[in-house]
Each structure stands twice: as C-alpha cells, then as structure tokens.
Amino acid sequence: MSVEEELNQSVAYTPLQRMRHSAAHVMAEAVQDLFPGARFAIGPAIEDGFYYDMELPRPLTPEDLPAIEARMRESVAANHPFVRSVWPREQALAYFREKDQPYKIEIIENLPDAEVGIYQEGPFLDLCRGPHVESTGQIGPFKLMRVAGAYWRGDEKRPMLQRLYGTAWQSDDELNAYLERLEEARRRDHRKLGKDLELFMISEEVGAGLPLWLPKGATVRRLLEEYILAKERDQGYQHVYTPQLAKLDLYKTSGHWEHYQDSMYPPMVMESGEELVLRPMNCPHHIQIYMSKTRSYRDLPIRIAELGTMYRLERSGELAGLARVRAMTLNDAHIFCTPEQMLGEFIRVVQLIQEVYAVLGFKDYNYRLSLRDPNDKVKFEDNEAMWQRSEAALREALDQLGVAYYESVGDAAFYGPKLDVQVANVLGKDETISTVQLDFTLPERFQLEYIGEDGMPHRPVMIHRGVLSTMERIMAFLIENYAGNFPVWLAPVQAVVIPISDERHSGYAERVAQALRAAGRRVEVDLRKERMNAKVRDAQLQKVPYMLVVGDKEAESDAVSLRLRTNENVGAVPLEEFVTVAKRLNDERSQELWPARE
Ligand SMILES: [Zn+2]
Ligand SMILES: [Zn+2]
Numbered sequence: 208m209s210v211e212e213e214l215n216q217s218v219a220y221t222p223l224q225r226m227r228h229s230a231a232h233v234m235a236e237a238v239q240d241l242f243p244g245a246r247f248a249i250g251p252a253i254e255d256g257f258y259y260d261m262e263l264p265r266p267l268t269p270e271d272l273p274a275i276e277a278r279m280r281e282s283v284a285a286n287h288p289f290v291r292s293v294w295p296r297e298q299a300l301a302y303f304r305e306k307d308q309p310y311k312i313e314i315i316e317n318l319p320d321a322e323v324g325i326y327q328e329g330p331f332l333d334l335c336r337g338p339h340v341e342s343t344g345q346i347g348p349f350k351l352m353r354v355a356g357a358y359w360r361g362d363e364k365r366p367m368l369q370r371l372y373g374t375a376w377q378s379d380d381e382l383n384a385y386l387e388r389l390e391e392a393r394r395r396d397h398r399k400l401g402k403d404l405e406l407f408m409i410s411e412e413v414g415a416g417l418p419l420w421l422p423k424g425a426t427v428r429r430l431l432e433e434y435i436l437a438k439e440r441d442q443g444y445q446h447v448y449t450p451q452l453a454k455l456d457l458y459k460t461s462g463h464w465e466h467y468q469d470s471m472y473p474p475m476v477m478e479s480g481e482e483l484v485l486r487p488m489n490c491p492h493h494i495q496i497y498m499s500k501t502r503s504y505r506d507l508p509i510r511i512a513e514l515g516t517m518y519r520l521e522r523s524g525e526l527a528g529l530a531r532v533r534a535m536t537l538n539d540a541h542i543f544c545t546p547e548q549m550l551g552e553f554i555r556v557v558q559l560i561q562e563v564y565a566v567l568g569f570k571d572y573n574y575r576l577s578l579r580d581p582n583d584k585v586k587f588e589d590n591e592a593m594w595q596r597s598e599a600a601l602r603e604a605l606d607q608l609g610v611a612y613y614e615s616v617g618d619a620a621f622y623g624p625k626l627d628v629q630v631a632n633v634l635g636k637d638e639t640i641s642t643v644q645l646d647f648t649l650p651e652r653f654q655l656e657y658i659g660e661d662g663m664p665h666r667p668v669m670i671h672r673g674v675l676s677t678m679e680r681i682m683a684f685l686i687e688n689y690a691g692n693f694p695v696w697l698a699p700v701q702a703v704v705i706p707i708s709d710e711r712h713s714g715y716a717e718r719v720a721q722a723l724r725a726a727g728r729r730v731e732v733d734l735r736k737e738r739m740n741a742k743v744r745d746a747q748l749q750k751v752p753y754m755l756v757v758g759d760k761e762a763e764s765d766a767v768s769l770r771l772r773t774n775e776n777v778g779a780v781p782l783e784e785f786v787t788v789a790k791r792l793n794d795e796r797s798q799e800l801w802p803a804r805e
Contacts (some may be wrong), residue, residue, distance in 0.1 A: 210360055211317055213251050217336050223377065224252035229289065229328075229339045230279075230346050230375040231257040236331035237278035238263070238371070241271075247333070248310040248359060248368055255385060256374035260357050262310075267369055272351040275371075279349070286344030287329035291337055299323045299334065310359065348382040349375035392633045397686035398528035404691055404749060406682070406699075407529060416526040416533035418679065423699035426729070427685075428678050430697055432514055434796070435538055435563070435675050442559060444512040444540055449492035451516050455482040460652055461491045466586060466621035470519045489515035490671060493541040494653050497667075502657040507667065508544035508552055514678070515539045529683040538675035543655070543667045553604040553643060556672045560628055560641045563674055567685070568694070568798045571631040574610050575639075576601060577618035587621055588648050597623045597645045620671070622648035633687045640684065644671040691750045692772065696796045701789065703746040704732045704767075707739055707758035715762040719755060719782060726786045728793070747772050752800055753789065771800055 217228060231250035234257070238245050242263050250259035294302075296315060303311040311334050315323055326335040328343055340346065352372040359365040376382040393399070401407045406424030413419060420428060436446065455474045458464045463471065467487055474482040486492070493511045502509065516536045525531050544552050564572060579587040579594055587594075601624050605612050612626070619625055625644035629637035646669040649655075656664040675681045685693070695701055704719050706712035716732050723730045731751075733742045739756065746754045755767035760779070767785055769777040780788075792799060 210249055210314060213249055214314065214336055216251065217338070220252060220338060225338055226340050226345065226347055226377070227252040227257040227375045229343070230349050230373060231259050232289075232326065232328060232331060232333055232335070232339070233279050233282045233343055233346060234275065234351070234371065234373055235259050235261070235333065236282055236329060237275045239331060240278055241274060244307075246308055246310060249314075250333075256352065256372060258370050258372045260310075260359070260368040260370050262366060262368050267354045267371065269353075276349075276351050282329055283343050283346050285329060286342045288342045289326055289328045289337075289339040291339075292325045292327070293322045294325050295322055296320065299325065302332075303334070347375050347377045348379045349373055350382065350386070388634060392687075395633050395687045395690045396528075397530065397683040400686050400691040401528060404686075404699075406686065409528070414533075415523050416521055416531070418529055418532055418534075424682065426699040427693060427697050428682060431675060431678065431681065432538075434566075436514075438559065438563065439510075439512050439540065442510070442555065443508075444510040446512050447493070447496055449489065449496070449513060449515065451486055451518070452483050453486055453491065455484050457491045457495075458484060458487075461494075461649060462588065462621060462652055463487060463491070466588070470521075472518055472520055485518035486515075487517055487519050489513060489517060489537065489539045490541060490649060490669075491653075493539075494649060494655065494669075497541075497543050497655060498653065502543070502667075504545060504657055504659050504665075507657055508542050508548050510540055510542045512540035529679040529686075532677075532679050535677040535679045537673050537677045538681075540672050542670040542672070543650075543657075544670065545657070545659075545665070546668055549600060549645065549668045549670070550604050550607065552670055553601075553645065554608055556643045556670065556674075557604075557608055557610070557626070560643075560674055564628075564630070566796050568688075569630050569640075572640075573629050573637070574605065574612035575618070575627040575629050575637075576605065576612050576614045577620075577625045577627050578614055578616050579619040579624065580617040583617065586617075587619060588623075590648065593647050593651075594624070597647055600645055601626060620644050620646075622646050625671075630684070632684065638680075638684060640676045640681065641674050642672065645669075646671055693750070694796065694798050695752050695789065695792045695800065696794075698750070698752050699729065700731050700749065700751050701729045701793070702731075702753040702755055703742070703749075703751050704730060704755045704757060705739055705742045705746070706732070706734070707756060709734055709736065711759070712757050712762060716757050719757060719767060722782060722786055723789070726790050728786075728789055743770060747774065753785075755785070769801070773800065775801075777801060777804075 220228060228251060235247055235250055238261060244264050246262040248260035299315055300312060314334060323334060324336045326333050326337055326339055350373065352374055355370045356367050357370040359368055374385060376385060404423060405421050407418045407420050409418055471487045472485045474484050476482055496511055497509060514536050518534050521531055521533055542552050578598060623644055623646045625642050627639045628641040630640045632638050650666050650669055655667050657667050659665040702723060704716045706716040713734055720730045720732045743754050750772055752772055754770040756770065757767055761767055765782050766779045767782055769780045769785060771777060
C-alpha cells in the first residue's frame with residue numbers, strides 16, 4: 208500500500224482505530240518535544256495498535272520508551288482537543304517547509320487535492336485526513352512496544368526511518384490481556400522452542416530460509432510423514448518420487464511461468480541452451496505421470512501423492528524460522544477424476560482433513576472459500592467460464608458437506624478456486640494449514656484425457672490437495688500449538704530413565720530402557736554425574752513426557768517411579784504396566800499424557 212493510500216485508509220477507521228491513530232499523534236507530539244529536529248512520515252493505526260515512522264537525530268533504544276510514554280501521559284492528562292482544519296495546499300507546503308518536514312512535503316506534493324486536512328492537538332500539528340477522538344483524554348491505556356527500521360515508502364533506495372510501535376486499548380484489562388497473549392506467544396515462539404528443544408536450525412553458511420532439521424525435529428517430522436503416508440495408502444493414494452528440477456518449458460505449459468514467476472527462482476541455463484528451474488509446485492510432474500499411459504474411465508480416480516520438495520522465492524525480510532522458508536516439502540497429492548467423481552473425491556479429502564485434525568487436536572478451525580479477484584488478469588487465469596464452473600462446483604461440495612464457510616476474494620490459486628482450512632494459532636489468528644483445489648485449467652493446458660465408456664477421449668478434472676501443509680509449516684504450527692509439549696506419539700524422546708545413584712542403579716536403568724525400546728519407545732538413560740533433581744528438571748525443560756526415576760525400591764520390585772513433564776508425581780508403577788500404557792497412548796496417538804487416577 209502506498210503512503211497516500213495509507214493516509215486515505217484513516218477515513219474508514221473504526222472508533223478503536225481512531226483512538227489508536229490518535230495515540231500515534233500524541234506519540235509524535237512527545238517525540239517532537241523530546242527530540243528536537245525530528246522529522247515525521249506517517250502514523251497509521253494497525254492491528255492491535257499504531258506506529259509512527261520518524262527520522263530522528265539518533266537511534267531510539269528501549270530505554271527511551273519510558274520517557275516518551277511519560278510525555279504522552281502528560282498530553283493525555285492535559286486533554287487537548289483534536290482540532291481539524293483545512294488548509295490550501297500552498298499554505299501547508301509553506302508550513303512544513305518552514306518546519307523542515309520533507310516527508311510531509313513529499314506527501315502533499317503527491318496529493319491531487321487543492322486543500323489538505325490538518326489536525327492539531329496541543330503543540331503538535333499534523334497533516335491528516337482524520338478522523339480522531341475529540342480530545343487526547345479519550346485515548347485509552349497504551350504502551351510503547353518496540354522500534355524497528357522501515358524504509359521510507361518501503362523503498363530500499365530511500366532513507367531508513369525509525370518505526371516506533373505502540374499498542375492502545377479501551378481498558379486496562381484489555382491492555383493486560385493483550386500483553387499476556389504476546390508474552391505467551393513469545394514463550395511458544397517456534398524459533399525459540401526450536402532452538403531450546405534442538406528441533407531445527409538455520410545456518411548462515413547454508414542460507415536464509417533453508418532450515419536444517421536436527422535429529423529430534425527430524426524424528427517428529429518422520430512420525431508425521433509416516434502417519435499421513437499410511438492414511439493416504441488407506442485411501443487409495445499412490446505415492447511417487449519426482450525430481451525437484453524441471454525444464455522451464457514445463458512451467459510455461461502449466462502457466463506457472465506466466466502467473467507464478469515472482470515466486471520462482473531464475474532459470475539455470477545449461478551449455479546446450481536448455482533452461483532448468485527449481486520447481487515451485489509439484490503438479491506438472493504428477494501430470495506427466497498421469498500422461499505416462501492411456502487412462503480409461505475404469506482407472507479413475509487416480510490419486511498421485513508425494514512428499515514433494517519445492518522452492519519458492521520469498522523475500523529475505525519475510526523469512527521466519529520454519530513458518531516462512533525458501534525450500535519446503537509439501538504433503539501433496541493430485542487426484543485425476545471424471546467430472547462425476549469430482550464432488551465425491553472433494554468430500555473425501557475434506558473428511559480426511561477432519562480426521563487428521565482430530566488426531567492433531569485442532570478444534571478451532573474454519574473453512575475459507577478462496578476466490579479469484581475478477582479484475583486481476585495477471586495473477587488469475589483469464590477464463591470466465593472456467594471460474595464460474597469451478598466456483599459453482601466448490602459451493603455445491605461445501606453445501607453437501609454441510610460446513611459453514613466464508614469467502615475471500617483474491618486468495619484463489621491461479622488455475623482455480625480453493626477451499627482453505629484455517630486453524631487458529633496461539634494468538635487466535637487464522638493460518639491456512641490445508642487446501643483443496645478444483646482445477647479445470649491444468650487438464651486443459653496439458654490436454655489430459657481418459658477414454659470414456661463411449662470409447663471417446665474425455666477431459667479429467669484435477670483436485671490439488673495438501674492436508675498437513677508443508678512439513679515446515681505444520682512443524683512451526685505444532686511447536687507453537689503444543690508449546691513444545693508434543694503428545695506422546697510425537698515426542699522425540701518419550702521417556703528418560705533417571706537412576707538415583709549412577710553406580711548402584713545404572714544396571715536396572717538400562718534394563719528399563721531396554722524393555723521400553725523393545726516395545727518401540729524412544730528412551731534415553733541419564734547417566735550424567737548430576738543430582739537426581741537436576742536430571743528431572745532438565746528432562747522437564749526438554750518437555751519429555753515421562754521421567755522414570757529408579758532406585759533400590761524400584762529395582763527390587765521391577766517398577767519405575769513415574770513423574771510427568773507437568774511435574775505431576777504418579778509414583779510407583781510396575782514396569783510392565785508402564786510399558787503397556789505408554790504403548791497404548793502412543794499407538795492411539797492420544798492427546799492424553801497419562802490416564803487420570805480413579
Ligand atoms: Zn491523524
Ligand atoms: Zn498442485
């Protein structure tokens with residue numbers, strides 16, 4: 208969004224946004240007072256708060272924030288009215304020239320209007336279309352959050368400004384609840400937990416956005432993969448392997464090069480002149496497999512699945528841990544079916560998604576019907592009849608499923624509309640995990656055929672679907688969703704055996720571990736020369752579900768003293784019983800840590 212559009216947005220502010228934007232003015236007022244010579248760019252309301260972009264004589268540090276907040280509180284206590292006026296453009300230009308405010312001047316010069324809006328509160332005067340609260344006393348409880356760099360107009364060639372963020376709410380309770388949510392999100396941040404729990408790493412030498420999965424993270428991923436592969440086999444999917452490179456021409460035929468180029472890496476030109484690209488999607492490869500022989504209506508539906516690795520050119524500023532990466536592996540599948548089979552197949556995919564979510568413990572999710580933006584002919588295939596047909600089919604499938612859904616314009620794939628399943632994250636915000644897409648476009652572009660009952664060639668329909676999303680995204684999501692406390696079946700280490708005395712009890716500890724390993728559990732024995740309590744604490748910090756403390760008493764009675772990562776002390780449990788119960792919870796992929804006592 209351009210700076211000018213951003214300014215226009217304010218006209219439609221809700222009362223809460225109006226209050227937050229007013230807080231941005233008051234923050235600028237405080238900064239103007241504390242940092243003479245400050246130059247101001249723009250200060251809009253944003254989700255949960257506001258910011259102001261400023262050029263200051265020196266970089267702000269977190270230590271500056273209390274002083275700015277204190278000065279803001281003075282302005283709020285003074286209850287200055289926000290006074291609106293309209294100035295002729297020339298008067299405004301002269302004023303901001305005199306005040307040495309080049310960003311304001313540039314904005315005015317870009318405005319077509321003969322007059323510009325001005326708001327003043329107390330000593331601070333700003334170029335603004337409003338609206339605002341009536342006076343500074345109406346600004347609710349606020350807090351300044353952080354400073355970040357931001358290029359003027361988002362342009363790397365323009366000056367780097369300081370963006371000061373704040374949050375403001377209607378009541379102290381709302382402010383506190385928000386700060387607690389943020390703190391909880393920080394505690395659960397998958398980048399932090401990924402490091403603490405040794406799940407994955409990013410290496411500068413390998414490159415940004417190219418995560419390396421450490422053994423424990425790889426264990427979790429492999430378990431998820433094995434789970435979904437087995438589910439897919441049950442449902443008649445056939446798994447394939449296909450390469451991550453392909454000729455550029457393949458993506459010209461598919462339309463990716465035309466519509467999706469911005470997300471693709473530049474072609475590699477071979478000596479022969481042949482051009483190869485890293486694939487941004489797996490569909491064209493699977494289409495080639497479909498085309499590898501003549502297909503009859505009796506063969507359909509054909510469900511081709513792959514944990515397909517692919518590459519997308521994300522901007523470096525947008526990369527984040529496993530959540531936003533440049534190399535990713537999608538739990539992908541393409542279903543080739545007859546038009547008559549399409550609805551049934553679509554419904555089966557949604558039911559599979561529902562089953563998987565029940566196992567992962569997702570309860571808070573909803574369905575988004577993602578449609579094209581009819582005005583955007585670059586991003587979306589220009590074929591009115593195709594869009595009409597596939598949207599109608601999707602709506603019918605959703606009606607048959609009887610699920611509630613909402614619509615979102617502009618979020619479709621270039622080749623057709625899709626159903627996105629949105630799961631609420633730790634902050635209560637929706638993230639797309641699964642997608643199901645109906646596609647009449649690629650079968651046309653690749654001239655796909657099957658021989659019908661009438662002996663004539665017909666065009667199949669394609670369904671693209673991802674259930675677990677990419678392994679990277681689902682891992683980031685699960686780490687945060689579980690706060691690192693993976694259910695037993697996914698925990699990289701399921702139990703740590705802790706001998707009370709390492710000399711006397713290490714033999715029995717090894718025997719316990721052996722019994723558990725024989726039953727398929729992932730177990731470690733902690734033989735470090737540490738105190739028992741320290742070992743228990745370390746295992747808890749690693750979020751290991753079970754700590755099995757063993758000493759003389761346990762060795763004599765073939766038992767373990769069971770402690771849970773929740774710090775609950777279950778007490779003595781016969782070894783055999785522990786093995787049986789842990790195996791049951793694992794095999795059932797239960798969310799339960801240990802059965803509650805009667
Ligand atoms: Zn304003
Ligand atoms: Zn696809």
